[in-house]
Amino acid sequence: MKINNVLSIGNNDLQVKENKPQIDFGGFLKDEIGKVNELELQSQQADEMLAIGETENIHEVMIAAQKAEIALQFTMEVKNKIMEAYKEIMRLPL
Template sequence: MAIQSITALAPSESLFKTDKAMQPTAYEAQQNFGNYLKEAINDLNSKQQTSDMMTEKLVRGDNVELHDVMIAAQKATITLNATMEVRNKVIEAYQEIIRMPV
């Protein structure tokens, strides 16, 4: 098995170019950010639903492993906590911007 040199993974100059044509407009950046938030919330929702579904199956006595239920519940909890922390940081940043003198 050959080991590749890490110098081949060095960042290229094209990554650091500030070409005006490559930069998105303010509207595009806003749309991209909005889409990112929608995807994150949809992911959170799907993990919560999966956790709820697996918990219901366990309560009904269906063929589901307890460790799978616990893993799904922990994934949902961690995702919810991360989402809440991001929300708190966004609110904190917004409040800081509002407090800035004009």
């Protein structure tokens, strides 16, 4: 009975390629802040259209305002968490 050697267990032959585009954290934050800004601008535009009488659907205006407010609140919470994490890292002894 012939026993062959066991191949190495490492992943030398297996190369997994990720086709996802790599976005850094700063770029991600910049994109998301841009989206929040767009929601704010849409809300302001809806308010102006309601004020001059171009739209009579107050529901859409209120929905746009709530979307913008929730997005801004979420952004502020993310900023607060990032600042807390930074302060915690700065308190670590060297």
